[in-house]
Structures are given as structure tokens and as C-alpha cells.
Amino acid sequence: MNAKTVLFPDGIRVPAVGQGTWFMGEKESEFRSEVSALQLGIDLGMTLIDTAEMYADGGAERVVGEAISGRRDQVYLVSKVYPQNAGGEKAIAACEQSLQRLKTETLDLYLLHWRGSIKLEETVRAMEALQQAGKIRRWGVSNLDTPDMNELWNVPGGEHCQTNQVLYHAASRGIEYELLPWCREHEIPVMAYCPLAQAGNLRHEVLHHPVMQQLARVRNVSSAQIALAWVTRFDNVIAIPKAVQPGHVHDNAGALTLSLNPEEIALIDQAFPTPSIKMPLDIV
Ligand code: NDP
Secondary structure, eight states: OOOOEEEOTTSOEEESBOBOOTTTTSOGGGHHHHHHHHHHHHHTTOOEEEOOSSGGGGHHHHHHHHHTTTOGGGOEEEEEEOGGGSSHHHHHHHHHHHHHHHTOSOEEEEEEOSOOSSOHHHHHHHHHHHHHTTSEEEEEEESOOHHHHHHHHTSTTGGGOOOEEEEOBTTBOGGGTTHHHHHHHTTOOEEEESTTSOSSTTOOOOTTOHHHHHHHHHHTSOHHHHHHHHHTTSTTEEEOOOOOSHHHHHHHHHGGGOOOOHHHHHHHHHHSOOOSSOOOOOOO
């Protein structure tokens, strides 16, 4: 099977499984292994890398900058701006600092990390200015629920948003009720964070669930690969697992070519039912 890909509205195709970087760059002693993990992931086809100015206070961007040095053109690079920086001069300065840490001239995608007190109009204006200045190719948002997305679409230029990055894994399926269909209708992919349900306060033991383990045994793959294949079963969802251990990186890349059949998906549906009412958006 060919590696699964997802199409952004501007026609750029990216792998359906990329690489996250939260908690990278925290410790100097881990720097080399984190750089190597990202480089291995790129070699294995996970060429979309997600980072943020927030992670390790810029430390994760430094790790990414080192990992992509000399191979920037092989990578689709995503970073995020703090809500308090997402407008006016602050947005320009924040983006320039991210670019410096990432040792690159341009981001492929720049996301509003979550909604703060700066008006969406102002954020869109800043994003469009950064785009015009060639500092970012496209922009998007993160952690916005459907009412926020509707509001964004009513702001001038708001419909140029390329994605919404939100929490999504088998034990947190709230977005399937309204937000995921909304994104499909508006032709933007969703970037699924915490796709392995391993990090943050909402840590769930998805990977150790008997159904995931049983499906993994039958397919001779890992339960993480089943979890990622499940998240990326739709053609408009990109999973961004974070992995430093080389075994994990290999595992996650393997999910690029793993598709679940309807019976397997039905078993996961039984084990982790999708909510039948609108749920508040999960965040970490
Ligand atoms: P993940 O669900 O990706 O879990 C990461 C954890 O899972 C790490 O401890 C990692 O271990 C472990 N792991 C990775 N691969 C495997 C595997 N194959 N088998 C078993 N364990 C594995 O959680 P994250 O919170 O990191 O989310 C992914 C990314 O999403 C973040 O790194 C970040 O880029 C983004 N994100 C965005 C947010 C937002 O607000 N927009 C919020 C949270 C995350 P190890 O590293 O030791 O290999």
C-alpha cells in the first residue's frame, strides 16, 4: 500500500502521519537523541513536523532547526504562536524568533495555538501580513471549536485558514459530532494531536486496551500503529505523534501504510463509542 497522504486546500499534499515535538528541547542531554529521532522520522516519510514557540520555551524549535538543517526542502514545517502574541507587531516578532530558532526563512504553516483575548480579525490580519512578507506560506488555528470556526469564517480573510489542530484519539471522539464534519464541509484537514493518548492530563490507556491489543496481534503490528491507523482512517486527518525512542519512530512511520478494515473499525467503535451529543472540545 502507498503511504497515506492528506491534501491541504492550497494543493500541498503531506503524509497522514507526521511528527510532534512537545516536551522536546527540555533537556540539553536529550538534544542529540531528539534531533536523531526527527531525522529518522523524516527518512521514514514523516516529513511533516509540528512544533510551537511554547514548547520548552523555544527549545523544541531549536531541536527541529538542527534536525532539518540542510534538508529544509524535504520538510513541511508547522509552528504555533502564543495567543498573546497573535496580533500586530508581536506576531511579527514572535514569528521572526521562531524562524531564527528553526534556522529557516519560511514556515509552511503557522497556527494560532489557542484562542486568547486578541480578536480573530487582528490575528488574521497579522497572519496575512506574515504571508505577504514571505515569512509563512499559510496559516491555520488550533483548539478552536465549531462556534469559533464559524466566527473565523465571518472575519475578512478568515476562510484562508488551512487547518484546525485539535486533540483526537479513540478515547476522545467529541470532534466527530460536529467539528470534524464542519472541517470536511469547509475543505480543511484536521491535525490530530495526542493521537496516541499518551500525554497530558487526559491520559488514557488506549494502547493497552484489550481490543487494540487484540487487533494489533492479529495484524502483527503494534497497538500504537492500530491507534494511528484509526485516527488517520479519514482522508482529512493528519496524526502528529511525538516520539523520541527510535523504536517508536519506526512504529509510527509504519502506520503510514496501515489501513483498518470496516470490521476492525467497528470493534474499536464498540470499545470506544463516539458521543451522541455535542461535547466541549477536549484540550490538554
Ligand atoms: P502523543 O499521543 O503523540 O504521545 C507521545 C508519547 O507517546 C511520548 O511519551 C512517546 O514516547 C510515546 N510514543 C510515541 N510513539 C509511540 C509508540 N509507537 N508506542 C508507544 N508509545 C509511543 O502525545 P503528544 O501530546 O506529544 O501529542 C503529539 C503532538 O501534538 C505534540 O508533540 C505536539 O507537537 C502536538 N500537540 C499540540 C497541542 C496543541 O494545543 N495544538 C497540544 C498537545 C500536543 P517517546 O517520546 O519516549 O518515544
